[in-house]
Amino acid sequence: MATTVEFRQMLRGAALRVTRPRVAVLSAVHAHPHADTESIISAVRGDLPKVSHQAVYDSLRALTEAGLVRRIQPAGSVARYEARVGDNHHHIVCRSCGTIADADCATGEAPCMTASDDGGFSIDEAEVIYWGLCPACSTAHRSSSANLA
Amino acid sequence: MATTVEFRQMLRGAALRVTRPRVAVLSAVHAHPHADTESIISAVRGDLPKVSHQAVYDSLRALTEAGLVRRIQPAGSVARYEARVGDNHHHIVCRSCGTIADADCATGEAPCMTASDDGGFSIDEAEVIYWGLCPACSTAHRSSSANLA
DNA sequence: TCCTTTTCTTGAACGAGTCAAGTGTTTGCA
DNA sequence: TGCAAACACTTGACTCGTTCAAGAAAAGGA
Numbered sequence: 001m002a003t004t005v006e007f008r009q010m011l012r013g014a015a016l017r018v019t020r021p022r023v024a025v026l027s028a029v030h031a032h033p034h035a036d037t038e039s040i041i042s043a044v045r046g047d048l049p050k051v052s053h054q055a056v057y058d059s060l061r062a063l064t065e066a067g068l069v070r071r072i073q074p075a076g077s078v079a080r081y082e083a084r085v086g087d088n089h090h091h092i093v094c095r096s097c098g099t100i101a102d103a104d105c106a107t108g109e110a111p112c113m114t115a116s117d118d119g120g121f122s123i124d125e126a127e128v129i130y131w132g133l134c135p136a137c138s139t140a141h142r143s144s145s146a147n148l149a
Numbered sequence: 150m151a152t153t154v155e156f157r158q159m160l161r162g163a164a165l166r167v168t169r170p171r172v173a174v175l176s177a178v179h180a181h182p183h184a185d186t187e188s189i190i191s192a193v194r195g196d197l198p199k200v201s202h203q204a205v206y207d208s209l210r211a212l213t214e215a216g217l218v219r220r221i222q223p224a225g226s227v228a229r230y231e232a233r234v235g236d237n238h239h240h241i242v243c244r245s246c247g248t249i250a251d252a253d254c255a256t257g258e259a260p261c262m263t264a265s266d267d268g269g270f271s272i273d274e275a276e277v278i279y280w281g282l283c284p285a286c287s288t289a290h291r292s293s294s295a296n297l298a
Numbered sequence: 299t300c301c302t303t304t305t306c307t308t309g310a311a312c313g314a315g316t317c318a319a320g321t322g323t324t325t326g327c328a
Numbered sequence: 329t330g331c332a333a334a335c336a337c338t339t340g341a342c343t344c345g346t347t348c349a350a351g352a353a354a355a356g357g358a
Contacts, residue, residue: 130276
């Protein structure tokens with residue numbers, strides 16, 4: 001867990017002004033990976049009870065554009081944020097409860113980076129989302145299926 | 150391009166009631182791949198001027214659940230639909246204009262289907278989204294960069 | 299410390315999508 | 329073909345994540 005001083009340095013290193021809301025947002029994203037905006041607002045208000053939701057939205061956008069956090073948004077979900085940036089990891093999303101887990105890509109490094117036919121597009125990122133059931137929902141689903149049988 | 154009769158058969162084959170809105174929605178999705186809901190509503194109203202948006206939403210849900218259409222939703226986009234189902238193709242999304250193109254997966258069949266560490270999840274689908282610039286935006290972007298230099 | 303620029307607060311607004319109640323259609327069956 | 333039940337559609341209101349806008353506050357360089 002990084003310290004406040006480190007968060008401030010991260011902001012300065014990204015040429016962003018150091019403000020209390022931004023430090024708190026950056027800290028919250030580090031502390032709660034894959035949290036949605038509302039959860040981040042709650043976490044931030046643990047430190048700064050009076051921050052506006054707009055400040056959090058603005059901070060998240062600034063941090064995302066600066067590359068300090070990464071925004072992910074699986075289909076049907078609200079925006080979520082994580083602090084693990086710069087590597088090529090992907091996500092596993094539970095269809096039942098929406099839980100998100102990290103996953104390193106199967107074949108090592110950027111396996112899907114090149115489409116077989118890119119249609120003339122210049123591709124800069126390949127995003128992989130695995131869909132399935134988390135361990136808890138998987139168990140629940142199996143037992144409910146058993147009950148039906 | 151499939152005929153109305155074929156669309157009706159597709160609906161019946163999926164155990165769905167055959168209604169004019171559903172046939173029109175299915176037809177519209179076939180005619181306009183990657184269209185968003187509003188575009189589909191417009192297309193449907195070319196045939197049936199009085200359909201409600203709710204009917205289109207309901208139809209799209211029914212068709213999606215029946216597997217006759219596929220719903221895609223890249224981060225930051227509204228829901229889009231396509232009729233190409235049953236294969237393992239992915240999508241290329243233009244960061245600038247939002248255009249979506251189809252892409253067959255790089256290494257043939259389901260290359261990313263297995264995460265190296267699935268965290269105990271039972272995975273049933275791997276969705277790949279390539280991000281980049283479409284040919285038109287790529288050209289525009291290059292020339293504007295040149296102007297800046 | 300002062301000034302400029304950026305960021306935050308406040309409060310309203312937007313828009314894709316959903317909910318709910320009632321009406322209209324489709325379909326299976328007599 | 330006609331009927332009944334189930335399902336789908338219309339209408340209209342509503343939710344909620346997110347954005348917009350104007351003015352107040354704060355950060356950082358001079």
